[in-house]
Amino acid sequence: MSKSIKLAILGLGTVGTGVVNLINDNLDELKRRSGCNIMISAVGTRRQRDDIDPAITQSDDLMAIAASDDVDIVIEVIGGTTLAKDIITHAIRHGKHVVTANKALLAEHGNEIFALAEENKVHVAYEAAVAGGIPIIKVMREALAANKVNWLAGIINGTGNFIMTEMRDKGRTFDDVLAEAQALGYAEADPTFDVEGIDAAHKLALLASIAFGIPLQFDKVYCEGITGITLQDVNYAEELGYRIKHVGFAVRHQDDNNIASGIELRVHPTLIPEDKLLANVNGVKNAVLVDSHPLGQTLYYGDGAGAGATASAVMADVMDLVRVLCTNEQGHHVPHLAFIPEELSDTPILDAEQMTTGYYLRVHAYDSPGVLANITRILSEAGINIDAILQKPAHKAGQVPVIILTLPVVESQMNSAIAKIEALDTITDKVVRIRLDEL
Numbered sequence: 448m449s450k451s452i453k454l455a456i457l458g459l460g461t462v463g464t465g466v467v468n469l470i471n472d473n474l475d476e477l478k479r480r481s482g483c484n485i486m487i488s489a490v491g492t493r494r495q496r497d498d499i500d501p502a503i504t505q506s507d508d509l510m511a512i513a514a515s516d517d518v519d520i521v522i523e524v525i526g527g528t529t530l531a532k533d534i535i536t537h538a539i540r541h542g543k544h545v546v547t548a549n550k551a552l553l554a555e556h557g558n559e560i561f562a563l564a565e566e567n568k569v570h571v572a573y574e575a576a577v578a579g580g581i582p583i584i585k586v587m588r589e590a591l592a593a594n595k596v597n598w599l600a601g602i603i604n605g606t607g608n609f610i611m612t613e614m615r616d617k618g619r620t621f622d623d624v625l626a627e628a629q630a631l632g633y634a635e636a637d638p639t640f641d642v643e644g645i646d647a648a649h650k651l652a653l654l655a656s657i658a659f660g661i662p663l664q665f666d667k668v669y670c671e672g673i674t675g676i677t678l679q680d681v682n683y684a685e686e687l688g689y690r691i692k693h694v695g696f697a698v699r700h701q702d703d704n705n706i707a708s709g710i711e712l713r714v715h716p717t718l719i720p721e722d723k724l725l726a727n728v729n730g731v732k733n734a735v736l737v738d739s740h741p742l743g744q745t746l747y748y749g750d751g752a753g754a755g756a757t758a759s760a761v762m763a764d765v766m767d768l769v770r771v772l773c774t775n776e777q778g779h780h781v782p783h784l785a786f787i788p789e790e791l792s793d794t795p796i797l798d799a800e801q802m803t804t805g806y807y808l809r810v811h812a813y814d815s816p817g818v819l820a821n822i823t824r825i826l827s828e829a830g831i832n833i834d835a836i837l838q839k840p841a842h843k844a845g846q847v848p849v850i851i852l853t854l855p856v857v858e859s860q861m862n863s864a865i866a867k868i869e870a871l872d873t874i875t876d877k878v879v880r881i882r883l884d885e886l
C-alpha cells in the first residue's frame with residue numbers, strides 16, 4: 448500500500464455518520480479499489496462521541512481541522528451557507544481538497560468557491576449534492592462529456608417525492624409523511640427547502656451548470672414546490688392518465704447556428720403520462736432523464752436521500768481524489784469547468800413568462816348554462832388548444848369542478864387567459880394550474 452490519505456469529516460449528522468459507517472463497513476473495498484490506505488484522522492463534532500475509534504481526533508474546532516497538516520481531504524457535511532462557507536474556503540486556502548454534500552452553499556456561492564479552488568489548485572467535489580446516491584455529476588462530467596446536452600428533466604428531491612407517493616398510495620397526510628421523512632434523515636434541516644422546491648432549485652442550478660457549461664445561476668431558477676398540490680388534483684390527474692411529480696427542467700434553446708440562445712431553468716409540479724418512466728419514480732427515489740446529442744435519452748435512477756445513499760456519493764468523490772493523490776505527487780486537480788467561454792458566460796436564463804408547457808387547469812364554476820362554453824371560448828381566443836376536458840358532478844352549492852388539459856402554450860398567454868376566466872361571474876374560486884409535460 449503506497450500512501451495514506453487522511454480524511455476529516457466535519458459534521459456527524461445523517462450524512463457524516465453514514466460516511467463513518469461506510470468507511471468502517473467497506474474499508475477493504477476502498478483500499479483495494481484505490482491502492483491506497485484511507486483513514487479518518489479527525490471528525491468535527493459538537494459533542495464527543497464514544498462510538499468513534501479513539502485513534503480519531505474529535506474536536507468542535509472545525510476551522511482548525513480544516514487547516515490541519517494531518518488532513519488531505521476535508522468532507523463538509525454540516526450544511527448551511529455561513530459556517531460551511533468559511534470552513535470550505537479556509538480548507539481550500541490551506542491546500543485541502545474538499546468534498547461536500549452542500550447544494551445550498553454551492554448553488555449560492557459555488558462560482559466563488561470553484562474559482563478559489565482553481566486558484567489554489569485543489570478540487571471541490573459535490574456528487575452527493577445532486578440526486579443523492581445517483582452518480583449524476585460523474586455522468587455529466589465523464590460519461591456524457593462528449594455529448595451536447597439538449598435538456599434534462601429530473602425528480603431531484605427525495606423528501607418531496609416520498610411525501611407525494613405516500614399521500615397518493617396510502618392516503619396519508621402531508622404533515623405525517625413529512626415527519627417520517629425527517630425521522631428517516633431525508634429532509635433538510637429546514638424542510639421548507641424540500642417542500643417549497645428550493646432544494647430542487649439548488650440541485651437544478653448545479654446540474655445546468657455542469658450540463659451546459661454555464662455559471663451557476665440559482666437566483667434565476669423558477670421555483671414552485673408541492674405545498675399547493677391536493678389529493679383532489681392527484682386523483683383527477685390519475686383519471687386522465689397522468690401522475691403529478693415535482694420535476695426540475697433545464698432546457699437549452701438554440702438559434703439556427705446551433706448557438707445557445709437561452710436556457711430554461713424551472714422546478715415545479717408537473718403532470719406526466721402514467722406510462723413514462725419518470726411517472727413511476729416513487730418514494731425517496733430520484734431520477735434524471737438526460738437528452739443529449741448524439742447519445743439520445745438516458746435515465747439515471749436511485750435513492751435521492753438518506754444516510755447510505757448520500758455517503759456512497761461522498762465516498763465516490765473521495766475515491767476519485769484518493770486515486771489522483773496516490774498517483775500524482777504533484778497534486779493534479781480537476782476543475783469544476785475547464786473554462787467558461789465568452790459566449791456562454793452571459794447566456795440569458797429565460798423568464799418564466801417565456802416558457803412553454805401544457806397545463807392542467809381545475810376551474811370551479813356555478814353549474815349554469817354556457818359556463819363551459821365561456822371558458823373554452825377564452826382559451827380558444829388566446830390560441831390555447833384543449834387536449835381533454837373532464838366535467839365532474841356538482842359537489843357543493845351547485846359548483847362544478849371542470850378539469851382541462853391543454854397542449855403546450857407560452858406561460859404569458861396562459862396567464863392572461865386565466866385572468867379572463869377568473870373574471871367571469873360564474874367562476875367561484877381561483878383557477879388551479881399545474882404544468883403538464885409529455886416527456
Ligand SMILES: NC(=O)C1=CN([C@@H]2O[C@H](COP(=O)(O)OP(=O)(O)OC[C@H]3O[C@@H](n4cnc5c(N)ncnc54)[C@H](O)[C@@H]3O)[C@@H](O)[C@H]2O)C=CC1
Nearest residue numbers: 458459460461462492493524525526548549632752753757
Ligand atoms: N440527509 C440527506 O439525505 C442528504 C443531505 N445532504 C446535505 O448534506 C449536509 C448534511 O445533511 P444531514 O447530514 O442530513 O444534516 P444533519 O443535520 O443530520 O447533520 C449535520 C450535522 O452537523 C453538525 N454541525 C453543524 N454545525 C456544527 C458545528 N459548528 N460544529 C460541529 N458540528 C456541527 C450538526 O450537529 C449535525 O450533527 C447538508 O448540506 C444537506 O443538504 C445532501 C444529500 C442528501
Ligand SMILES: N[C@@H](CC=O)C(=O)O
Nearest residue numbers: 604605606634635752
Ligand atoms: N433533502 C434532500 C436530501 C438530498 O439531497 C432530499 O430530500 O432530496
Ligand code: NA
Nearest residue numbers: 574577579581
Ligand atoms: Na449524486
